[in-house]
Amino acid sequence: MTRFGLLLTSDGFASQSVPAMLLFAKTALNHGHHIDHIFLYQDAVNCAAANIDLPADEPDLSAELAAFCRRHNIPLLFCVTAAEKRGVVSNTLPARTGYTAAGLAEFAMRQADIDKLVQF
Amino acid sequence: MRNILVLQRHSPFNNSKGREALDLILALAAVEHNVSVLFSGDAVYQLLPTLDQPDFKLKAYPRSFKLFGLYDVDQVYVCSRTLTERSIAADALSITVTVLAEDGIARLLNEQHQVITA
Numbered sequence: 040m041t042r043f044g045l046l047l048t049s050d051g052f053a054s055q056s057v058p059a060m061l062l063f064a065k066t067a068l069n070h071g072h073h074i075d076h077i078f079l080y081q082d083a084v085n086c087a088a089a090n091i092d093l094p095a096d097e098p099d100l101s102a103e104l105a106a107f108c109r110r111h112n113i114p115l116l117f118c119v120t121a122a123e124k125r126g127v128v129s130n131t132l133p134a135r136t137g138y139t140a141a142g143l144a145e146f147a148m149r150q151a152d153i154d155k156l157v158q159f
Numbered sequence: 160m161r162n163i164l165v166l167q168r169h170s171p172f173n174n175s176k177g178r179e180a181l182d183l184i185l186a187l188a189a190v191e192h193n194v195s196v197l198f199s200g201d202a203v204y205q206l207l208p209t210l211d212q213p214d215f216k217l218k219a220y221p222r223s224f225k226l227f228g229l230y231d232v233d234q235v236y237v238c239s240r241t242l243t244e245r246s247i248a249a250d251a252l253s254i255t256v257t258v259l260a261e262d263g264i265a266r267l268l269n270e271q272h273q274v275i276t277a
Contacts, residue, residue, distance in 0.1 A: 046275065081179050121179060143186030150161050150192060156273040 042073045044153040046146075050082035057086065057100040060159040061107055068111060075153045077108060078146045079117040079138075087117040087138040088127045105137025116141035161272040163187050164195045167202035168277060171221055177205050178220045180277030188230035195267060196227075198256070199238035202277070203245060206237065206252040224254050238264060 045064060049056040064074055079086055086101040093099055108115040119140040122128045134140060150156065165184050169176040188194045198206055209219040227235060237256045242249060249258050259267065268274065 048276075080183070081176060120182070143183055144190060146183075147187045147190040147192065150163060150187070150273055151190075153273075156275065158276060 040072055041067075041155055042075050042153045043067055044075050044149060044156045045077045046156055046158040047077065047079045047083040047086070048081040048158060051086040051100055051104075053082070056083070056159040057104055061100075061104060063157060063159075064107065064111075064113075074111070074113045076114045076116055076146075076149050077104070078141070078149075079115075080121055080143075080146070082125075084117045084122040084125060084127050087122055087134045089133055089135045091135065101135060102137075105135065109137055115139060116145065118143060118146070160191055160193055162193045162195070162270055163273045163275065164197060164267065164271045166274060166276045167196060167198045167205060168200050170201035171205040172217050176277045177202065178218070180275075181220055181223060183275065183277075184232060185226060185230055188232045193234075194230075194232050195234035195236065195271070196232065197236045197238065197259070197264065197267065199241050199264075203237055203241050203247060203252075206254065206256065207247070208251075208253040221253065227254065236264075236267065 045060055047056060047060055051057040067074060086104065091099065091101055105115060115137055116139050117134065119128065119142060128134045128140065165180055167177060167180055171177050184194055184196055205221045209221055235254065235256045236259045237249065239258045239260045242258065249256065
């Protein structure tokens with residue numbers, strides 16, 4: 040069994056990074072591996088925006104990611120500083136349900152408890 | 160404690176990748192990981208000295224690379240081919256770095272537990 044950490048840094052709306060990460064995570068769990076955390080940094084923090092409003096024919100990947108993490112009890116963390124810089128969250132604007140604010144220090148500390156980090 | 164390499168691959172002022180990678184490097188070093196940094200491709204432009212230009216409206220964050228010493232980040236590398244291709248001399252860079260050829264980069268990558276790309 041391998042303990043994975045997943046790091047998402049690319050914009051979830053501008054690339055295939057979120058579906059690729061979900062596919063990887065589902066496959067890893069199916070093979071008996073462990074996902075310790077998913078951490079969103081750089082432009083990926085846009086996924087944590089609460090007011091995402093998509094047309095009906097566009098898949099809501101950010102919601103899918105949150106649902107997957109809730110189902111499998113995987114901490115879904117985003118860098119609060121990167122999110123605040125982009126106006127994604129603030130004192131009066133909470134993150135999307137399922138996304139937990141964290142600092143880079145928490146990401147750094149979690150690196151000690153995993154075998155492999157995979158970045159998308 | 161893990162061996163973690165942060166790959167800087169982007170020019171300094173066209174996106175926020177280099178700046179946010181710096182924050183990440185310092186955060187990793189602050190919790191006592193063995194952090195290395197490799198500048199390759201257009202990221203070497205992050206290492207050129209920044210002048211005081213009041214009309215330049217972006218934060219000159221590369222000056223903060225001087226904090227590497229304070230955080231005990233002393234494994235700072237730059238790709239030799241990158242320097243050659245861009246006609247940049249290692250002594251023109253704003254901080255002291257170790258120049259690595261391909262075989263050195265391969266060894267560096269092989270020593271890591273984690274590699275993070277900016």
